[in-house]
Amino acid sequence: MNVLVIGGAGYIGSHVVYELNDAGHDVTILDNFSTGLRENVDARATLVEGDMQDLTLLNRLLESSKNKPSDATSTAEEADPFDSVFHFAALKAAGESMEHPDIYTRANLVATMELLNTMLRHNIKNFIFSSSAATYGNPQYLPIDEAHPQIPINYYGFTKLVIEQTLKWYSQLKGLRFAVLRYFNAAGYDVKGRITGKEQNPANLLPIVMEVAAGMREQLQVFGNDYPTRDGTCIRDYIHVNDLATAHVRSMEYLVAENRDLTLNLATGEGYTVLEVIHEAERVSGRPVTHSIVGRRAGDPAELVATSGRAFDQIGWKAEQSELSKLVESMWQVYG
Numbered sequence: 001m002n003v004l005v006i007g008g009a010g011y012i013g014s015h016v017v018y019e020l021n022d023a024g025h026d027v028t029i030l031d032n033f034s035t036g037l038r039e040n041v042d043a044r045a046t047l048v049e050g051d052m053q054d055l056t057l058l059n060r061l062l063e064s065s066k067n068k069p070s071d072a073t074s075t076a077e078e079a080d081p082f083d084s085v086f087h088f089a090a091l092k093a094a095g096e097s098m099e100h101p102d103i104y105t106r107a108n109l110v111a112t113m114e115l116l117n118t119m120l121r122h123n124i125k126n127f128i129f130s131s132s133a134a135t136y137g138n139p140q141y142l143p144i145d146e147a148h149p150q151i152p153i154n155y156y157g158f159t160k161l162v163i164e165q166t167l168k169w170y171s172q173l174k175g176l177r178f179a180v181l182r183y184f185n186a187a188g189y190d191v192k193g194r195i196t197g198k199e200q201n202p203a204n205l206l207p208i209v210m211e212v213a214a215g216m217r218e219q220l221q222v223f224g225n226d227y228p229t230r231d232g233t234c235i236r237d238y239i240h241v242n243d244l245a246t247a248h249v250r251s252m253e254y255l256v257a258e259n260r261d262l263t264l265n266l267a268t269g270e271g272y273t274v275l276e277v278i279h280e281a282e283r284v285s286g287r288p289v290t291h292s293i294v295g296r297r298a299g300d301p302a303e304l305v306a307t308s309g310r311a312f313d314q315i316g317w318k319a320e321q322s323e324l325s326k327l328v329e330s331m332w333q334v335y336g
């Protein structure tokens, strides 16, 4: 199939692009490299460098070659029309979204709404969307399933929820087919070692732990060790990016084959504490991960884990690469 991946040079998008190419799909990437890395772009993909908020560019790209004469040579902008669009290009820092909601409105909400309208104008109907655990807010029960109330506690999570709701309306009103994929904590690097560009200014635990082990930063802070968990530190559900990538390809195939929408948690159902992650990183790297315990951070629940039973039922997916050792080892290949 012919697919457009917006944000395909980013952390998750670059892994999905490799998986799509491995599965034999034709991939075009649109990326403005605001956080994405050139070195992570799969050379098999066609790269269009630009901003998805540039509506002239977006229109031209999605217009593709619907009117192309059959003998024309294909170029990036004269390929077959796209069957599906994957959308990874968003701002994702929850704290920042509370300080600068206006920036998140433009980058996450307005840009996505314009993209959806442009897709519909060009009759492109399959949309795979990166949603987030952040749409649920504080857990009311565990593990979180897809029916859990969605009450985001930060503006970032709210932007994802508004898009999810818009997708439901567009599905009913315009026949858009969507896969809403709610990721928990993405981690790890390509187990085949093809993606080696490190995330810049990471905000998540695992890359920060890696940076400390690699000597790129002095130490890390552990926010609270008095939670009601097995060692007092917070438990999170970490999902390997290769597992996320598989789920994306299967979701696209489901939309096309079944012509039905999907809303799925992508998680493992198990979690690891902050200290377990640190100790595993010390074991794998053979280096100390210097850390200090500081006070709890506002808005951090003790435990966040989710069930992906629905993903198993609907697309036959479950996490296969997400054990802690594999997460850490695949990251140490990049950081070590």
Ligand SMILES: NC(=O)c1ccc[n+]([C@@H]2O[C@H](COP(=O)([O-])OP(=O)(O)OC[C@H]3O[C@@H](n4cnc5c(N)ncnc54)[C@H](O)[C@@H]3O)[C@@H](O)[C@H]2O)c1
Binding pocket: 006, 007, 008, 009, 010, 011, 012, 013, 030, 031, 032, 033, 034, 035, 036, 037, 050, 051, 052, 053, 087, 088, 089, 090, 091, 092, 111, 130, 131, 132, 133, 182, 183, 184, 185, 186, 187, 204
């Ligand atoms: N990383 C996680 O743990 C996590 C968890 C839940 C949801 N998500 C969601 O997954 C998606 C991808 O996350 P990621 O971690 O890969 O982030 P990332 O920042 O690594 O990737 C985003 C990519 O989009 C590109 N981009 C940004 N704005 C653009 C624009 N206007 N035009 C064109 N390209 C643009 C960036 O250059 C980058 O390549 C995001 O929507 C994020 O909200 C991520």
